[in-house]
Amino acid sequence: MRAYSASAEEAVHARELLKDWAGEDFLTAEQYQRMQQETGCNLRRTNIFLRLVLFLFTLIIVGAAAALFFVVFLGRPEMRTTGIWLLFFAAICYAATELAVSRARLYRYGIEEALAACSVGFLCAGIQAVLYSIYHYSIMSTGTGSLVPAAGAIAALWIWHRFGLPYAPLAAMIFVVWLPGYWTSSQPARHLIVAAIYAAGLLAVFALRPRHRFTFLNGEYAIAEALLWLGIYVIINLQLSALNLLGDWWGGVRGTGEFSRPFYWTTWAITWCLPPVILARGLRRKDRFVIAAGAIAATLTLATNKPYLGLERHTWDPMLLGILLVGVAFFTRRWLAGAPDGIRRGFTARRLSGKDKQWLSAGAATFGLVSPHMITPSPQAGTPGVKFGGGDSGGAGATSDF
Amino acid sequence: MAGGRGRNAIGEGGIVMDIVSRLDQWKEQGTISPEQHTLLAGLSRSEPFSLFLELNILLYAGILAFIGGLGWTVSTWSEQLGDVVVLVVLSALLATSFWYCFSRAPAWSAAESPSTGLALDYVLYLGCLVWSVELAYLENRFHLLPGQWDFYLLLTAGVFFFLAYRFDNRFVLSLALSSLAGWFGLTVSHWPSHQDAAYRQYAILYSLTVGGAGAALKRRGLKSHFFGTYLNIAANVLFWAVLSGVFQREGYAVWLVCLLAACGASLAWGITRRQFSFVAYAAVYGYVGVSAILIRDMHNDTAFLSYFFVTGVAMLVLLVLIARRYTREA
Numbered sequence: 001m002r003a004y005s006a007s008a009e010e011a012v013h014a015r016e017l018l019k020d021w022a023g024e025d026f027l028t029a030e031q032y033q034r035m036q037q038e039t040g041c042n043l044r045r046t047n048i049f050l051r052l053v054l055f056l057f058t059l060i061i062v063g064a065a066a067a068l069f070f071v072v073f074l075g076r077p078e079m080r081t082t083g084i085w086l087l088f089f090a091a092i093c094y095a096a097t098e099l100a101v102s103r104a105r106l107y108r109y110g111i112e113e114a115l116a117a118c119s120v121g122f123l124c125a126g127i128q129a130v131l132y133s134i135y136h137y138s139i140m141s142t143g144t145g146s147l148v149p150a151a152g153a154i155a156a157l158w159i160w161h162r163f164g165l166p167y168a169p170l171a172a173m174i175f176v177v178w179l180p181g182y183w184t185s186s187q188p189a190r191h192l193i194v195a196a197i198y199a200a201g202l203l204a205v206f207a208l209r210p211r212h213r214f215t216f217l218n219g220e221y222a223i224a225e226a227l228l229w230l231g232i233y234v235i236i237n238l239q240l241s242a243l244n245l246l247g248d249w250w251g252g253v254r255g256t257g258e259f260s261r262p263f264y265w266t267t268w269a270i271t272w273c274l275p276p277v278i279l280a281r282g283l284r285r286k287d288r289f290v291i292a293a294g295a296i297a298a299t300l301t302l303a304t305n306k307p308y309l310g311l312e313r314h315t316w317d318p319m320l321l322g323i324l325l326v327g328v329a330f331f332t333r334r335w336l337a338g339a340p341d342g343i344r345r346g347f348t349a350r351r352l353s354g355k356d357k358q359w360l361s362a363g364a365a366t367f368g369l370v371s372p373h374m375i376t377p378s379p380q381a382g383t384p385g386v387k388f389g390g391g392d393s394g395g396a397g398a399t400s401d402f
Numbered sequence: 403m404a405g406g407r408g409r410n411a412i413g414e415g416g417i418v419m420d421i422v423s424r425l426d427q428w429k430e431q432g433t434i435s436p437e438q439h440t441l442l443a444g445l446s447r448s449e450p451f452s453l454f455l456e457l458n459i460l461l462y463a464g465i466l467a468f469i470g471g472l473g474w475t476v477s478t479w480s481e482q483l484g485d486v487v488v489l490v491v492l493s494a495l496l497a498t499s500f501w502y503c504f505s506r507a508p509a510w511s512a513a514e515s516p517s518t519g520l521a522l523d524y525v526l527y528l529g530c531l532v533w534s535v536e537l538a539y540l541e542n543r544f545h546l547l548p549g550q551w552d553f554y555l556l557l558t559a560g561v562f563f564f565l566a567y568r569f570d571n572r573f574v575l576s577l578a579l580s581s582l583a584g585w586f587g588l589t590v591s592h593w594p595s596h597q598d599a600a601y602r603q604y605a606i607l608y609s610l611t612v613g614g615a616g617a618a619l620k621r622r623g624l625k626s627h628f629f630g631t632y633l634n635i636a637a638n639v640l641f642w643a644v645l646s647g648v649f650q651r652e653g654y655a656v657w658l659v660c661l662l663a664a665c666g667a668s669l670a671w672g673i674t675r676r677q678f679s680f681v682a683y684a685a686v687y688g689y690v691g692v693s694a695i696l697i698r699d700m701h702n703d704t705a706f707l708s709y710f711f712v713t714g715v716a717m718l719v720l721l722v723l724i725a726r727r728y729t730r731e732a
Contacts, residue, residue, distance in 0.1 A: 007419070014421045021442060027434070034433055039424065046725040049682040054725070056686070057718045064710035071703045109725075111718070214447060215420060286451040295456065299463070315475040322468025326524075329460040332453065333520055343450045349520070352445060352452040360458060364572035365631045367462065 003101045003162050004043065006216075011041035012107065013216035023354015043107035054110030062093060062118045083129030090122035101163065116159045120171065124152040146182035149175040160224070164217075169224040173198065173231045188263045195235045202228040226289035229278045233297040237271045238264065239304035268308050271301045286346065299325070421446045461524045469531040476539060485543055492536040499529030507569055514627045515570040527573045530562055534577075555585035567625055575628055579635050583608055605643035609636040630677070637680065640664060641687040648691040661691040673728055681724060689717060 002009075015036060022032040046054070066089050074081065093115050100112035128148045135144055153175035160168035180193040205228065209221045235241050238259060259267075279294030281287070302321055306313050336342060336349040351357060419427075422443055429439040444450070472492075480488050503526045508518055517523070537554050540546060547553050562578030565571065586608040587601065616632025619625065644664055647657030665688035672680030693713065700706050 010420055014419075014424055017421055017446060021445065026438065026441060026445075031433060031438075035424075035428060038428075044726075046729045047678045049678040050721060050725045050729060053682045053685050054718065054721055057689075057714050057721065060710055061714035061718060064707050064714060068704065068707040068711055071707060111722075214422070286448040288456075291456060295460070315478045316471050318467045318471030319475065320471070322464045322466070322471060325460050325464030325467060327464075329457045329464060330521070333457055336453070346448075346450050348450040348452055349454060349457055350452060351454040351517075352450070353454075356452070356455045359455060361572060363462075365576050365634065367573075367576075 001161060002164070003098070004107065004164070008041040008043050008107075009164070009216045011039045012043060012045070013219075014039045020353045020355050023357065024352060042105055044105045044109060045107050046109055051108060051110040051113075055114045056110075058111045058114035059118065062089075062114065066122070078133065079129050080133035083126045083131075083133060086122045086126030086129060088126075090119045090126055093119035093122060097163070112163070113165055116163060116165065116168075117171075120152060120155045120159065123155050124148050124175075127151050143182045146179050149178040149182075153179070160220075164220050166220055166223045169201075169227050173201075173227060177235075187258050188260065191235055191238070191241065191267075195232050198228050198231045198235065202232070222287050222289040225287070226282075226293040229274075229290060229293045230296060233271070233274050233278070233293075233300070236267050236274065237300060237304060238267050239307050240300065271297075271304070271308070275301055283347075457520060461520060462527075465524055465528050465531070469528070469535065472532070473535050476535060480539070480543070488539060489536070492532055492539065495532045496529055496536060499525050499532060503529065503565075503569060510568060511570075512622075512624050514625065522569065523571055523573065526565060526569050526571055527577075530565065530574050530577055533561065534558060552585050552587075555581050559585055566628075570625060572628070572631060575631055576635075579612060579631070582612070583639070586611075602643045602646055605639050605646075609640035609643065612636040612639070634679065637664075637668060637683055641668075641683060645687060645691050645694075649694055654695065658691065658695060661688065665691075673724065676728065678729065681721075685717060685721060689713070 018027065018032060018035050018039065021027050022029070027035070066086075069089075070077065070082070070085070074085070077085070097112050097115040097119060100106045100109075100115060104112075106112045128145075131144055131147060135142060153172040156168045156172035156175060159165055160172070176197050177194055179197070180190040183193070184190060202225065205221055205225045209218070209225065212218050212221060275294055275298035277294075278290060278297055282290030282292075282294050299321070302324070306317065333349045336344050336347055338344070342348050342350055425434070425439055425443050425446070428434045429436060434442070476483075476488055476492070503522060506518065506522055508515065537558060541551055541554060559578050559581035562574050562581055566575035566578050587604045612632050613636035616629050616636065619632075620629040641661075641664060644657055644661045648654050648661055650657070665684040668680045668684040668687075672678055672682075672684065693709070697706060697709055700709065
């Protein structure tokens with residue numbers, strides 16, 4: 001069912017590893033060249049920048065072509081006609097994706113990815129238009145409208161299964177968030193339904209992953225698992241998932257009226273239980289993405305605990321969080337470095353991948369530019385005293401609006 | 403695929419060799435030594451597993467959270483705490499950070515220095531951010547340079563450039579470049595509202611200065627690996643500035659010529675140096691600029707959509723040709 005042969009994808013995986021190792025000087029240039037020649041395959045790839053631009057222009061072409069078709073041939077069509085044609089475009093886009101993969105052998109090339117994304121988009125828009133033409137505004141009350149996100153989620157999962165695009169599970173998860181809105185108006189029930197669907201997905205990943213532990217598929221499953229863990233956490237953490245209330249997130253005390261007290265406090269307890277579970281699983285399986293999901297969940301738990309408890313936020317709270325994060329990092333590093341060869345229980349603080357160096361260099365250049373703007377807070381309304389902040393020009397806060 | 407630590411397995415494409423099997427083969431062929439085989443086979447199974455990236459991200463997030471809280475606390479509570487307390491605390495943090503860095507840093511080298519550990523980079527970053535907070539506080543409270551606070555930016559940029567080169571730190575280099583941008587009058591968050599001619603000139607001057615300085619320092623062999631950072635920032639600022647000229651209602655022709663010249667240079671640089679971010683800049687900025695002019699007076703839907711379809715296909719073909727010619731096959 002996979003669009004690419006296992007041998008080709010395994011060769012791509014091997015090439016990525018070789019590049020990593022060569023970047024860290026574990027291989028000489030001659031060794032790297034020779035080994036790379038022996039891991040060739042017939043897939044056509046490109047670098048990340050061209051991939052992004054190719055993705056963008058494919059979206060432009062498909063969008064313009066579809067719109068042009070409507071303008072030239074249909075004028076002002078009825079909703080049902082529009083929907084049927086959109087479904088037809090979805091089929092064409094999907095067929096084009098298959099062709100781009102099977103004939104042109106494109107692999108993470110941007111073009112086939114954009115075509116796949118368009119097929120999902122057209123599918124949802126088409127179903128929505130057809131349903132609306134039949135049920136009008138009652139699609140919300142009858143629950144039929146849930147067909148749209150359901151179809152989107154299934155299509156995204158199929159794209160993931162067929163082409164292995166790592167962000168497809170995220171798209172499926174986003175579609176799932178819209179599902180319960182058609183079924184119930186109860187906020188707790190909506191949270192529970194989404195969490196249950198994510199948990200089911202997680203169980204499926206648990207069942208499938210072990211057989212791919214050391215293959216090229218491990219990375220894809222790792223990303224899916226990390227996203228699902230994070231999705232469950234965000235849905236359970238009511239301080240994050242009540243998106244309509246995000247605006248007053250920093251306001252401190254939050255009303256709990258929309259949720260029953262047992263539900264509210266159960267979710268609070270789970271927000272404390274989930275991060276260690278995720279972290280433990282990630283560390284036990286040595287899974288970078290799951291560890292990252294656990295670390296993010298842990299940080300979010302610390303950051304949202306006060307609003308959860310209805311306590312007032314203090315200006316020094318971020319300082320305490322920062323000290324904790326830095327302390328954990330230094331302690332872990334020292335603990336690992338203290339072992340023979342700097343390796344303790346299979347973990348090390350040393351850099352072992354050329355990719356890590358590249359990520360850090362790119363991240364340092366990018367975040368070094370934007371971080372001063374992010375961290376300097378806006379002046380507090382009605383606060384006496386100085387009003388510096390903003391860091392508008394990015395000059396590390398020194399350029400604030402005095 | 404094979405389960406567990408399966409070596410060879412039958413896949414859809416026939417025999418599948420996983421990385422461990424390949425390493426075995428390369429060892430038998432003598433391509434890699436037994437020691438390399440042991441190391442690489444372990445790494446392919448995440449043995450040992452490196453937490454290097456995670457620890458760096460944790461430190462970076464921690465420093466940002468700390469400085470964010472520090473700035474917020476100082477701005478909120480300065481009157482209650484008093485100037486002396488605030489300045490003593492900030493100065494102590496600053497002095498301790500810089501003392502740590504200067505006392506632990508290895509001897510300076512013009513080439514890329516090997517990393518001396520996690521602490522130094524992030525303590526330096528902390529020190530630089532504390533410097534900024536303290537400088538902002540000083541000016542706000544004591545008005546040492548009333549109406550001329552841009553000099554603080556120049557001073558800050560100078561200090562950060564020195565520190566970036568002394569400690570070989572890209573974080574601090576980026577801070578220096580953004581401070582210098584501030585001095586030139588660039589304010590990232592003000593882009594949409596300040597597209598006047600003077601602003602554009604400053605932006606172009608900034609990008610030329612940064613690009614030229616980066617090239618000169620590279621030519622002199624001073625931290626040549628920083629050149630990519632200089633060039634990327636200079637290119638983006640230049641493109642934004644020129645694009646803002648193209649979007650003018652009048653006198654945009656000269657800016658269009660400048661944009662095309664910049665795109666040509668960026669494309670040539672990207673292809674010859676295999677730095678494809680510059681190819682992407684040329685494609686995106688060039689397309690946006692040229693399209694802005696061509697569709698400006700286009701009021702017919704069919705013509706408008708046809709334009710995007712035809713030019714989109716043309717761009718796609720061009721980019722695919724570049725990709726096929728210059729980038730990798732798998």
